[in-house]
Amino acid sequence: MTLNAKFEVLSFDEAEAALRAPEDAGRPRNLVVFAGTELALAERAAALLKDAKAQIDRAAAAARFKGKSGSSLEILAPVGVPASRLLVVGVGAAGSDDSDKPAKFEDFLSLGGQTAAKLGQGASAVVLFDLPDAPAEPAAAAAQFALGGWLRAYKFDQYKTKKKDDADKDGPIEVQIGVSDAESAKALVAEASHTAEAVVLARTLVNEPANVLSPAEFARRASELMKLGVEVEILDEKAMSELGMRALLGVGQGSENESRLVVLRWNGGAEGAAPIAFVGKGVVFDTGGISIKPAAGMEDMKGDMGGAAAVTGALYAVAARKAKANVVGILGLVENMPDGKAQRPGDIVKSMSGQTIEVINTDAEGRLVLADALTYVIEKHKPAAIVDLATLTGAILVALGQEYGGLFSNNDELAERLTKAGTAT
Incomplete structure (x- = not known):
């Protein structure tokens, strides 16, 4: 995957040497430093900006910038600074200034994005x-900063006709x-770059229009993970029919685009050890079928394959990092x-497990797809645990809003581990 930002790690001395190099007239240089509460600078930054301190203080006073996290100060053509633009980003406590023990700044992912x-x-900095x-672990903090930058720089605009005015802004x-x-x-x-690539892969799959991303095209893109050492198997409708996957096949039988089941395997752990399984709902477009949805907002149903996109991204990350699992x-x-x-x-359809299912509403299709996919992974791979990812209902937004995803589990230990992982990342 191609990322829309490039991060080169240097030592402090190398970075300062880069600042002393001649500036590209066609691509003005940006210098980014970080300030704490009341414009507190670290030793290196303070030494580098000593000749510009008066200008920074004056600009900060005019902009009422005090170094709080989430805020920033921009100075163009700063005096005594080897850059055309100085960006001072706040990392100070966002709470009241009279707090006895303000919380230490730790959100380096958001800092990179900001x-x-x-x-x-197209900027150079x-x-x-x-x-x-x-930070307690500066190298890890720098990696999170880069990850935030990569994720923020993502864009999906390959189908847009570019205006000539935007030409000077092209490039990472x-x-x-x-x-x-x-x-x-x-x-x-x-x-961290592998994590960013995995997220970009998943985002791009979700953003693709349904006239481009058919089940067969999704399967083809997933098969590209073979380059990373992932074993890929693609089951067509004939293979699924022979396995008795009538629940999944029933959902797709009204489409001109044939259904697929894709199996991605990463064998990085002990030989013979039970795998962890991720199962993703991949409805590349959901009209609701005969129980058709309202027209308003239906265009967003190209994203009803978000679970499958997340699983594809997860396998990419696992393989790219050579995970021992x-x-x-x-x-x-x-x-x-x-x-x-x-x-x-x-x-009435019969699932791979042999159970019969009466279809009352054809817009409740996700559970039919997942029923056969879950049975398949249980019977064929006997996993130690299964994580099922799906866009099953918009009603979850009513309960949890935009900040949290719903989690339901029959195993409290697994649920707790997933929650901790989500909180940490």
């Missing part, structure tokens, strides 16, 4: 990753980030369309 947004597309209150953000321990940071930033990913890929061949409310 910085990338301020720099803008040197970031002096020297914070007034140094290019960042040289100076850190105290360059060797450790390089390794962790490289690892056995992992299986299952993608149930269908298109739910109304047609003379579509299944009807009142139809």
Whole structure:
């Protein structure tokens, strides 16, 4: 996957040497530093900006910038600074100034995203990753900063006709980030890049229009994970029919695009050890079928394959990082369309498990896809645990809003581990 930002890790000395190099007239240099509460700067940043301190103080007073996290100060053509633009980003406590023990800044992922947004597309920058209150693990913090920058720089615009006025903004953000321990940071930033690539892959799959991303095309893109060492098996409708997957096949029978089941296997753990399984709902477009949805907002139903996209991204991350684990990913890929061949409310289908299902509402298709996908992974791979990812109902937004995903489990230990992982990342 191609990321829309480039991060080069340097030592502090190398970063300062880069600042002394001649500036590209066609691509003005940005210098990014971080300030704590009341404009507190770390030693390196303070030394570098000593000749510009009066100008910074004056600009900060005019902008009422005090270094609080989430805020920033921009100075163009700063005096005595080897850059055309100085960006001072706040990392101070966001609470009241009279707090006895303000919380230490730790959200480096958001910091990277905020910085990338301020720099803008196509910018060139040197970031002096020297914070007034140094993080406990500077290399890990720098990696999170880079990850935030990569995620913020993502865009999906390949189908847009570009305006000529935008030509000068083309290209990735290019960042040289100076850190105290360059060797450790390089390794962790490289690892973070794999996570960014995995997220970008999943986002792009979700954003693709349904006339491009059919089940067969989704399966083809998933098969590209073979380049990373993932074993890929694609079951067509004939193979699924022979296995008795009538629940999944029933959902897709009204579409001109044939359904697929994709099996992704990463064998990085002990030989013979039971894998962890991820199962993703992949309805590439959901009209609701005969129980058709309202027209308003139906265009968003191209994203009803978000679960399968997340599973594909997860397997990418696992493989790219050479994880020492056995992992299986299952993608149930269908298109739910109304047609003379579509299944009807009142139809009865038999799932792979042998159970019969009466279809009351054809817009409740996700559980039919997942029923066969879950049975398949249980019977064929006997996993130690299964994580099922799906966009099953918009009603979850009524309960939890935009900040949280719903989690339901029959195992409290697994649920707790997933919750902790989500909180940590």
